[in-house]
Amino acid sequence: MTVETTTKTYLNFINGKWEASSSGKTVASNNPSNRDDVVGIIQVSTKEELDQAVFAAKHSQKAWKALTGSERGAYLYKTADILENRMDEIAETMTREMGKTLPEAKGETARGVAILRYYAGEGMRKVGDVIPSTDNKALMFTSRVPLGVVGVISPWNFPVAIPIWKMAPALIYGNSVVIKPAQETAVTCAKVIECFEKAGIPDGVLNMVTGSGSVIGQGLVEHPDVNGITFTGSNEVGKMVGQGALARGAKYQLEMGGKNPVIVAADADLDIAVEGTISGAFRSTGQKCTATSRVIIAGEIYEKFKEKLLEKVKEITVGNGMEDGIWMGPSANESQLNTALSYIEAGKQEGATLLIGGNRLTGAAYDKGYFIEPTVFENVTTDMKIAQEEIFGPVLALIQVNTFEEAITIANDVKFGLSASIYTKDIQSMLSFIENMEAGLIRVNAESAGVELQAPFGGMKQSSSHSREQGEAAKEFFTAIKTVFVK
Ligand SMILES: NC(=O)C1=CN([C@@H]2O[C@H](COP(=O)(O)OP(=O)(O)OC[C@H]3O[C@@H](n4cnc5c(N)ncnc54)[C@H](OP(=O)(O)O)[C@@H]3O)[C@@H](O)[C@H]2O)C=CC1
């Protein structure tokens, strides 16, 4: 395993060139496992650089759109090959920058490669339908056109996969892109952009501007030349992004929080249910919008499930994700750690019973990082904060129920509707769950997290703006339909 020791300064990528911000200000991106380790220095940009990036995107888009889909796809195939060759280095940067373990980071980078290849192929697929006209002398069909300039605002929890699952479809359908990655993981994003640059993407078609959400993110939302905004992050910011885009008639897409339940029915295979619950709740330190945060368990098997779950939680090794044998890394930053700790406190105050964990980890191996114990509560009622609000940390609430109907009611009793999972062998329970769960992702005998790149991804209720990302569904956001009537 190689660890970089020099600290590099990363610039903005505007119109095919790497440039420093005119602000002269930079900020360090630190390792959440060891805050003394500076992963890179990034630009704190101004509106001026954002304007330059949007100008470049706007002026390059016509020529980009004029290429055939297969020509645009060739750039994505090339980018995929370059990313694949840099897999280890980019995954290591991700682990250093936001903490997820190296195997998780490698898996995510490989997923980025696969997403690029999937959308590269999309350049050769159909863009419209022929629709019978009532006039037998006419030809009626639909065609799709790009939106123009797409603004991408991405979070830190999937620093490779999320930027790529937004940029790749935007590009293949003929849009140009300005991305503002989360400051937390801007170095990882810069390395992904380097792969596109190396693949020869034409100047101005893809631009990256780093800086704060309130300046560069908000600036993208309000920019009159940005035709579409795709966002993943918190509900609070997402709603502002949506309102800002709507106010000026721009298209927008929001992927936000989750409070994802797992139902463990009386007939479930408990070993499989425990394995899926642990992985869903604690992988990536619970920092996934699809993470499991509530387990709703049939009374008959409650004690047995709890016992098996706690046995496995005790085995979780927490530490620096670069080290072999570490299963769970740190929280991505101090604020995430404090949020998780404050929810743990709220759980105790509101009367839930802490079964395991609940503390920040201390000691030589932990003091310079943001490490927290995997935590499980029981006696959780649905009115408690830990049963209602997104924690984005390794905290699990166990809720015991008497009937299947009660399980579904509780599972739905939140403002979110992203992902939901059930463990059962009974086909009627499965069908009822599929029918009645208010969630965009329904998982049967599988963990709540885990998304396949070729399938639609998104939530119901307050988890999304009701559109879907990934797979073919991405076409709906990144293009506009023209209905053509020819006579
Ligand atoms: N659905 C998901 O996958 C995610 C959910 N979250 C949730 O959000 C909570 C807070 O995380 P946080 O990182 O603060 O999430 P944010 O929603 O603040 O960040 C997401 C992205 O939006 C940017 N942003 C921030 N403010 C604005 C703004 N006013 N206008 C436009 N863009 C903006 C951020 O920039 P920058 O960070 O550079 O300032 C980042 O690029 C988490 O605890 C979790 O609950 C967070 C990440 C992903």
Ligand SMILES: O=C(O)CCC(=O)C(=O)O
């Ligand atoms: O579960 C996954 O793989 C995707 C999760 C996700 O998109 C997110 O947390 O933002």
